[in-house]
Every structure is written in C-alpha cells, then in structure tokens.
Amino acid sequence: MRQHSASFKGNKAVLPAKPCAVCGRPMSWRRAWSRHWAEVKYCSDACRRKKAPRD
Known part of the structure; x- marks a missing residue:
C-alpha cells in the first residue's frame, strides 16, 4: 500500500x-x-507551442 503525505488524503484542494x-x-x-x-x-x-518566442 502506498503512503501519501499526511495532509493529502485524496483531497486535491x-x-x-x-x-x-x-x-x-x-x-x-x-x-x-x-x-x-x-x-x-x-x-x-x-500552451507550450503557443508560448511567446524569445527575442
């Protein structure tokens, strides 16, 4: 069984x-x-393709 962070507990918020x-x-x-x-x-x-070109 995987251990998650104590604060995560499946809550993405x-x-x-x-x-x-x-x-x-x-x-x-x-x-x-x-x-x-x-x-x-x-x-x-x-979004990566739409990024502004570097000058």
Missing part, C-alpha cells in the same frame, strides 16, 4: 497549484511533475 504562463488556467500539482514542479510553466503541449 490541499495540493499546490499555479497558473499556466499562457492561458492562466490553474494547474494542480501532479506526481509526474514532483521532481521539477518549480520549472513547470505550461498546462499542456498546446
């Missing part, structure tokens, strides 16, 4: 969230992003 850099929709923390949550900026591949 207690997980960290931040807005997508392109569309502004809130992104909830995902287990796949756990190692690089600080670098996650886009909610989807579509």
Whole structure:
C-alpha cells in the first residue's frame, strides 16, 4: 500500500497549484511533475507551442 503525505488524503484542494504562463488556467500539482514542479510553466503541449518566442 502506498503512503501519501499526511495532509493529502485524496483531497486535491490541499495540493499546490499555479497558473499556466499562457492561458492562466490553474494547474494542480501532479506526481509526474514532483521532481521539477518549480520549472513547470505550461498546462499542456498546446500552451507550450503557443508560448511567446524569445527575442
């Protein structure tokens, strides 16, 4: 059986969230992003493609 954080207990409302850099929709923390949550900026591949080009 897996052990979760004591505060999680299946309630996604207690997980960290931040807005997508392109569309502004809130992104909830995902287990796949756990190692690089600080670098996650886009909610989807579509938003990643729409990002502003670097000058």
